[in-house]
Amino acid sequence: MNIDKLTLFLFSVIGISLLFIYIIIGTILGMFFGWVLSITPLGIYVENGLSYLNFNAKGHLIEIGAAVGFVSGFFKGSSSKSD
Numbered sequence: 754m755n756i757d758k759l760t761l762f763l764f765s766v767i768g769i770s771l772l773f774i775y776i777i778i779g780t781i782l783g784m785f786f787g788w789v790l791s792i793t794p795l796g797i798y799v800e801n802g803l804s805y806l807n808f809n810a811k812g813h814l815i816e817i818g819a820a821v822g823f824v825s826g827f828f829k830g831s832s833s834k835s836d
Contacts, residue, residue: 776826783822787815 790796791814803810803817810817 772826776823779822779826780819781822783818783820783825784815785818786822787818790814790818 790799791812796814799814800810
């Protein structure tokens with residue numbers, strides 16, 4: 754079965770495009786949940802816990818959420834079921 758170069762190129766472009774879309778969606782979701790965390794009382798505890806680890810997170814939960822979302826865009830889980 755011969756796969757021509759155009760088909761292979763199109764599948765490669767689609768695959769790489771989906772990877773970038775997953776990364777962008779992960780970053781946007783991370784920013785959103787960082788913002789939600791920053792406006793809840795739980796955000797204060799997270800900031801204090803991170804400052805205990807010598808990490809200044811006061812007012813930076815949105816950026817931290819975006820960074821975590823960006824990194825998680827590269828690591829998508831997969832599940833499989835064995836019989």
